[in-house]
Amino acid sequence: MAGEFKAFLLRGNVVDLAVAVVIGGAFGKIVTSLVNDLLMPVLGLLLGGVNFAELKYVIAEGTETMEEAAIRYGAFLQSVLDFVLIGLAIFLAVKAMNSFKRKQEEAPAPAEPPKQEVLLEEIRDLLKKKA
Template identity: 65%
Template structure:
């Protein structure tokens, strides 16, 4: 059982998946920063100076030391924008990679010398 697990864990697919998850996490942080620090302020400015992180529905206001209870729907909107941008970027990169793979010409495999010789003999026999 340990040998089977070792074979599974050291397969190329599992290692590729692990690398993909790590890179995806780092990519997610970059896109989150892009959305939070660049895009959302611009979108907020276009919509009249709205800061989406401040949008909330207060259920119970703060009383003394007890903090308010609120639904932070602005953060939810920001998370949706994060998701849409990340999914678009991943779609775009996969599309680019798949186009590059299709463009690479694949040279036809040359038949073995014996097959070429037999084809020549066949053609000579047909000609007679």
């Protein structure tokens, strides 16, 4: 049982999946920071100083015993923008990798010399050995 588990963990696709999850999490943090720290402040400034994270529609005001009930559509808009940017970045990365792979596959193989040249070279080498 332990041997099967070890074989399962060390299979290429399981390790690849684990690496993808870790890299994806780190990449998601980078894109979230890009959106929250760079894009949204600029977009908010262009729209008159609006902070998207604080955009909300209040359904019921808060009281001493109850918190405010609100639809926080600003946070939702930020999440949608995060998703779109992550999708775009992954699309561009995959497209670049496919382009690179295609160029490698299309690269011409080194040309082999004609058979006559190969035979003549072998004859020359044999004659050098005899001399």
